[in-house]
Amino acid sequence: MSSIYPPAPLVHPLLSCVLGPRLYRVYRDRGPARRSRDGDEAAEGAQDGSWESYYQPRTLEKHADSILALASVIWSISYYTSPLAMFYLYRKGYLTLSKVVPFSHYAGTMLLLLAGVACLRGIGRWTNPQYIQFITILEDSHRIGTPEVKKKLASYNFDFRSWPVDFRWDEASSRWVSDSRGVSLLRPEPKHRSAANGFLHAIKKLPCQIASYVVAHTFGRRMLYPGSVYLLQKAVMPMLLQGQARLVEEYNGKRTKLLACDGNEIDAMFVDRRESSEPHGKKLVICCEGNAGFYEVGCLPTPLDAGYSVLGWNHPGFAGSTGVPLPQNEANAMDVVMQYAIHRLGFLPEDIVVYAWSIGGFTATWAAMSYPDISALVLDASFDDLVPLALKVMPESCSKWKPSVRVVQPFPPPPPSLCTYQGPVLLVRRTKDEIITTTGNDLLLKLLQHRYPRVMAEEGARVVREWLEASSAVEEASVYSAYEVDQDWCLSVLSSYQAEHGGALPLERDDMTPEGRRQLALFLARKHLRNFEATHCTPLPHSAFRLPWHL
Structure with a gap:
């Protein structure tokens, strides 16, 4: 089918290799997933480890990748420590024009060197037939996008930013179409005005609100959602790759990219059990992870090993998902996941169960409120208020900053949205929970x-x-x-x-x-x-x- 397109220029493969994504793995064709209820492998040849199929780069690409990865880590550390570094340089008198100009020349030189390293990496990829085959399939998937080409592309695990979009929020007739054009999916609570909350009172509160906003959108958000921190993702990358390989090769999982109405790209994984002998395969369990959880290594294996069809997704800013895990982005991501499950995968709402762990209770209860016809809601180790949790890890002397802590809170408390849902609800309380001492108690009482x-x-x-x-x-x-x-x-x-x-x-x-x-x-x-x-x-x-x- 690709023969109807004119051949690319001779320089095109080399340029594609220079600008192309990093390739991590080439999956083996494992055939239909055959795995027993207790998780033991039953697929033929599982013991030989043949599914350990990491992509093997050539020497030039391997060393260039190491240099660029090191530069990326250094940049990330510099970014997070920049406020302290700027303060130190200011105190030492280094922030003067005579000293900044030479530093800018040094930075420009480093950028040129890194660009040269990227070109060397591209040459290394160009000499590797395996990468040439991959980049050709990737370009065909963007250019043609037929199911056959996308099926070939699914055999590769690479930088998800280059993955083509599989489903958009506006593909189906969604009741949220009007919301995406400027109206928030999260409805803020109405503010009641009174004499005590007049203009002067607002002016007095403005400095504290500004400080709280800065805290919430800088280190506060990263402390609350550590999974969005690049350095942590870099550290757990081997586990994420291993988890993806397990889902794809052992369970025939289908990785997909969903485009939310705010432009964020959501990394999702679907395992279909509808045609299997599993008694619960007709039910779809949508998993909402915790603040440092990924579908590759999070709560998804629980319903998966129980025999259900599962759909996992990563928070905005986690692994392959773009954006940041702010409340609006979380709601938008959950909405496109629900739309994908209903309109593309073909599950009826009454066949969908939403399962959440810890802070994932926010998106789970939002889905239950917005899609009231879903079959059930299961909340594991969830909670109804972030403030007690945040104050628990803060010193006693910081208790006066409670208002600021509340601003850092990433979502409205679950009870309002949880109570709106009239379907079956199960709360799982961890009796030895060392993080949330009241897990489930207040939620149960309010429900x-x-x-x-x-x-x-x-x-x-x-x-x-x-x-x-x-x-x-x-x-x-x-x-x-x-x-x-x-x-x-x-x-x-x-x-x-x-x-x-x-x-x-x-x-x-x-x-x-x-x-x-x-x-x-x-x-x-x-x-x-x-x-x-x-x-x-x-x-x-x-x-x-x-x-x-x-x-």
Whole structure:
């Protein structure tokens, strides 16, 4: 098919090699994924390690790549330390015209040298038939873009910036089209004006707001989302490449680039189990990672090993995704992921489960609020407020900076969007969580109080708090049995209400006795929250992954 296009000039391959992306790996064709439920490999030849197929650059390309990678790391360190460096140079009197001009000449010389190294790397690539074959397929994918060419391109793992866009936010008839033209997908809370919040008060708060904004958009965001820091990504790159190879070669994973409405490119991976013998393959689990998680090494393996179809994606600024993980960008990314799952992959909303770990609870609850027809929502080790977490790692003397910490908070608390969703919800609480000491507690209380306000009045809320404060599984069971919870009675009450009102929430039944409220509150708490005896960062085993309870 490419023969209908005129041949490229002789200089074109060399120029393409100079400007082309870095090639990391050439995948082996592993055939259909055959992997047992417990994760053991069953594919033929898996023991011989033949899938370890890193691209082998020639000597010239290898050494030039090392020099450019070192220069990139030095530049990154210089960027992060530039405020301190500028302050030091200023104190020493080096920021004068007579000393800055020679430094600019030195910097220009270094740039020319690096450009020369890049050209040498291109020559090294030009002499490598493997890279020539790759760059030809890449150019054809941008020029022609047929499924056959894209299938060939999927056999390579390279710098994702050069990957062609596979799906755009506006390809389908989206209800968010008007939002993308200037209206935010995140609706800010209305600000109520009062005498105390007048013009003079705003002027007084302006310096603090400016300082908070600078903190939030510099080191604050990077501390909150360390996965967006280039140096960390550089350190974990071997693990990311290994994780991608596992998903592609063992599970026939399909890597894809999604274009969000803000122009950010989102790196995503899809594993299709619909045609397999897995009993849960018809369900799609969309995974939302934590603040230092990537789909390659994050929470995605949990539903994957449980037999579900999975769709993982990286936050803006993480690995192959562009942009920065600010609230609006996060919502835009989640929206295009949902659009891709529905309109390109062909999953119905009622066949989609959104699963999130830690800070991924923001995008997960946003998706549940914006796509209320999804099948279920699972939040693992999530939380409802960043301030206690931030203050926990700050010295006591810094508590006065609490307002600034709140500005750094990357998202509105999950409860408003979580409570808007009326579908099945499961909260997973880590009993040994060393980072978030109240994981799941406040989320559960707010969820139950919204859905079952009559049940959670007075006695109901009190017994649920007592149950949450139990220090062990034995003590939890003791609290549960002490109130003699009759599960059959609780189910009959909920079923009768569902039959009368069609299951609409919140449940407003107010004809229950105090004893009935206590029983029903404990029954509902146990159905909506499960404990996992582990620390915050311990991967959730696939045996502990389950869909939420619903009538």
